[in-house]
Amino acid sequence: MRYYILVLLLAVFSISDGHANLIFVDTLEDELNSDGDCSLREAVESANQNIAVDECETGQSVQTDDIFVFLAGDIELETPLVITDRVTITGGGRDTLFLKSRPDYLTQFIKVDMADTSHDFELSDITLQGGGARPDAFQYCCGALQLMDGNQFTISNVAFRDNLTQIEHPDLYWVGGAAIFAGPLLSSPDPRLIIEDSVFDNNIARGIPGSDDGGDGLGAAISAREGQLGESVVNRPLAALTITRTEFRGNAAGRGGHAVYVQGDTDVFISESLFEENYDAVHGGFGDFGGIVFLWLYGAAPSRITGTSFIANATQNDRGVIVLNDGVLTVDNTTLYDNQAPAFEARSSSTLAVQYSTLVDNSQRSIVGVSAATVTLRGAIAWHEGTVSSECDFEPGVGYTSLGYNIDSDGTCATEATDYPGTDPGLAPLGYYGDDVPGFDLPTLLPGGAAVDAGELNTCLGALGAPLTADQRGETRPVNAYCKRAFDQSCVAQNSNSSRNRRVTSGLSLPRPNIAPASQDSALRPPSRTWPSIAGPMPRVSSPL
Structure with missing residues (x-):
């Protein structure tokens, strides 16, 4: 009371x-x-x-x-609840109030379809669980929340759990958005989606297992794309997508963008978020586009991922954790660790800049470039424990430039005079280091390791050449005058007998409070969680992309 x-x-x-x-x-x-x-x-x-x-x-x-x-x-x-006029809906807390489907009946929860597209919608402090699009209905998307028309949609402190989009219909393909689907947005001139302090857990977007009709899913947690969704269904893109302090776990799509899929002239900004143990739900025929985050951006304005961790995710066909199919993307202060996929895949004529980030034990490669992509790397660790096929693997026609101060396993990324090719950075095991950083697990650098104070002197250049003044935790950088990886901290051993009192330089910082260590098994399905049953074969076939 x-x-x-x-x-x-x-x-x-x-x-x-x-x-x-x-x-x-x-x-x-x-x-x-x-x-x-x-x-x-x-x-x-x-x-x-x-x-x-x-x-x-x-x-x-x-x-x-x-x-x-x-x-x-x-x-x-x-x-569904259909919203046609501007409104805010506030619950008593996402651990207290739940929107659910009635037993044995699958339905969407909320459709936002503003009669006046200058109107805004806000949703906060509630859980949307177990919603979905019924296989027997002519629905092309949308498990929990569909943003049909409107101006600004704000989602704050909302949990999306166990939502499903599963379609079989000859007139529909590219289904997605089991948690949030943005579309069709046909009357909205400047639609924007803001997500903050929220959770996306175990949302699935796929076609019917074993079927050739009804396409595979794009974007299990969030789908925002431009183009045809079927023979008679057209979708327009978001103008902007902002994701802050949000966690994505156990989401899976049948085609790609297993957590987030964005296509169109959309400005994307993802910060201080966690993507962990998301995977593919390919059921045959089409293959996997890849991308725990898949970005197909038409505009010239740079999008950005910063202060974010990608841990123990998996794709098929060795596709990237972050796929940039077109457009411009800067990634800084970001960690990609123990993923069953290359960390990055730059395709088409995309431009990818990776700065002050740490890429460790991601399949056999850290960065893949194909077609006419352009890739730059600055102040990063790209490293594997053991055998590596190629940290940086680029097709002919890809433009790659090292901007210096990189450490790699085999010399394929570290090609500039200030780089450290074929060098072990000296990583300690995943754990908690530094009682001044509560709630963070990280595989830190050992005192005396090669990556300690191996960065640029005095200036940390960020996106578009502006100074990068904080690391992944938000701490001021540079420390000790050197700019270093995602986690910038002085190497001062305060108590050699206790890792919790050790302050060290680190390339890794994982914002993952109160969660179990990542699973190491091949299926990425730890016994402690309930995973959805993905029926049907999952062959490793070539992608048409």
């Missing part, structure tokens, strides 16, 4: 002048009637129609309505 009152007071006093009525949901029942209470569906209708539905407050037409659901338990839906 005290928590409820506190949240209520904070909510009331935080309402801005641009917001209208407060609508409080007081029942977990999914209903639309006149029985003297206010359900979530009735609250949405009040906001949409600007009238009083059942006992809900009257919505307003000129300001944003605020719906509060300070209840604990499950709201089970049989049909």
Whole structure:
């Protein structure tokens, strides 16, 4: 009760002048009637129609309505909630309030289809679990949340778990967005999606196992793409996608972008996030485009991934963890560790810049370049324990430039005079190092290792040549005048008997609080978690991409 009152007071006093009525949901029942209470569906209708539905407050037409659901338990839906007017929906917490499908009935949860595409939508403090597109329905996407039209969509402190998009239909292909699908967006001039402090866990996007109809999935957690989705279905892209402090675990798509797939003239910014144990759900025929994050960007504006970790993910056909199929991408302060795939794959005429990042034990290669891609590498570790086929593996026609201060296993990345080719950086095992960095696991550098103080002197050049003033943890860099990898810290052994009191320079920093160590088995399926059953063969076939 005290928590409820506190949240209520904070909510009331935080309402801005641009917001209208407060609508409080007081029942977990999914209903639309006149029985003297206010359900979530009735609250949405009040906001949409600007009238009083059942006992809900009257919505307003000129300001944003605020719906509060300070209840604990499950709201089970049989049909989606359709949002047509600007609104915010706030739950009591993602560990407290759950939107679910009714037993034995799969449905989407929320469709946002603003009549006025200048209107915004906000969703926070709730879990969307077990939603999906039914195989027998003519639906081309969308497990939990579909963003059909609108201006800015903001998702904050929301969990998307166990949502499924699984389609078999001869007129549909490229299904995706088991958690969030952005589209069709046909009337939205500048649609933007902002995701912060959220969780995407175990969302699956695929066609029917064993079927040649209905395509494989693109983007199990988030799908935002331009182009044909079927013979009569067209989709427009987001203008911008921003992901901050968000975790992606155990998501899988049948074609590519196993966590995130973006295609179009979209500005992408991903920061302070974790991608762990995401994998492919290929069921045959098409192969794997790859990409835990797959970016096919048409615009010239640079996108960016910063302060983010990719741990123990897997793709088929040796496709990259991060695939850049076109466009411009800068990656800095980022860790890719123990993935069953190359860390990066740059394709087509893309431009990839990797800076102050650490790429360790990722399949047999760190960076792959094909076609006419351009790749630069600065102040990075690209290294394997044991045999490596080629850290940097580029087809003829790929332009590669080392900008210096790189360490690699075999000399294929470290080609400039200030590089360290064929050099062991001196990595300690994955663990917690430094009690000034609570909640971070990292395979740190050993004191005296080759990578200690091996970076640039004084200046850490970031995206577009601007100074990079912080490392992956947000700590000021450079330390000791040298710029070093994703984790920049002085090598001062305070207590040689306790790794928790050791402050060291490190190329790795993993923002993964309170999670178990990554699985080392080939299937990436630790016994402690429940994984979806992926039926049908999973052959390693060549991709058409």
